[in-house]
Amino acid sequence: MTVYSTPPDLPDMADLSQPTLVDLAPEQGDGDNITDWCLEEFRAHYRDETITKDDIWEYLYGVMHAPDWRERYRFDLQRNLPRVPFAPDFEAFRRAGRKLMDLHINYETVPEWELTCLVDDKPDEGASDPDAYRIAPHKKMRWGKDETDKSEDRSVFMVNDRCRLVDIPPEAHEYTVSGRSPLEWAIDSLRWKLDKPSQIDHDPNGWRAWADEPFNLIRHLRRLVYISVETARTVKSLPPSLVDSKRDPL
Incomplete structure (x- = not known):
């Protein structure tokens, strides 16, 4: 019914x-x-x-x-x-x-997924200079590249040329909103944008959450991964919602 x-x-x-x-x-x-x-x-x-x-x-x-x-x-x-x-x-x-x-x-306060942050190829938890965690002017965050065939590697998230997050689990890409995962939305929304009429640059590094403490951007990205993985796992655990559903066992 x-x-x-x-x-x-x-x-x-x-x-x-x-x-x-x-x-x-x-x-x-x-x-x-x-x-x-x-x-x-x-x-x-x-x-x-x-x-x-x-x-x-x-x-x-x-x-x-x-x-x-x-x-x-x-x-x-x-x-x-x-x-x-x-x-x-x-x-x-x-x-x-x-x-x-x-x-x-509560996406701003959920736990952080334990991703390794590398700055200049070394593990880093906020000890580097502030620019190490900032989004580069007029560049977007991006996925890593496979070293063998240069294909896109979605287990690696490049914040900039110096800073990257590694070991992103596949489940982080399963939960999508309007066809994009939270990390994909971050790539698109947290970037430099030029307002053509005013010629004013919108700097994502100036956002309140990490303007004074740039490493908070890394914490934010880790939380997005946590939300994505936990959402995917919760959805997988759901029983059928429709009485006549035919669904393979998990």
Whole structure:
């Protein structure tokens, strides 16, 4: 059985008088995004009056990372609001959703993945001069190169010509947002950009988090790897979200 975020026969997607999972027009101030109708539906289906709106919100976040759900509705998600199933194991998705929310919301304070930082080919934990950790002017961070065939080596992350992070695990590339891993987003967003109208250079080294302590950029990149790996592992641990899913054992 599937609960729809909007009824499938709803003629006007802007008609907020119909029952929905989330409040599409919340009032100002703090409040619940999960509707009372949604809470009643979940409690009735799972026969559990202790389920809360926070539980449902965490469950939804978990389900939306489920591989079988994302595959089934990959085309629908491009044009409709998501369809949410009553997964066989509510608690598994609630726990996973809680963990994923903690990872993604607290990305600035999660633990650092233990990557080796090399500066001038020597292990370094912040003892070098500040420029060793800064993004070079008008250059982007990049992946390393395989020494044998010069192909891209994604186990190595080049911050600049002097500084690199090594031993990045393959799992760090499995979790993507809009087709890019967190490290790929870092390459694209943390770079020098020239604003043509004003001719002002936007220097990523001036970001508050590492302007005064450049090694914080290394810590930030390590945290991105931690988030990526832990997200990938959590997603792999999820049971099927759809009753008729056929999924190979992990």
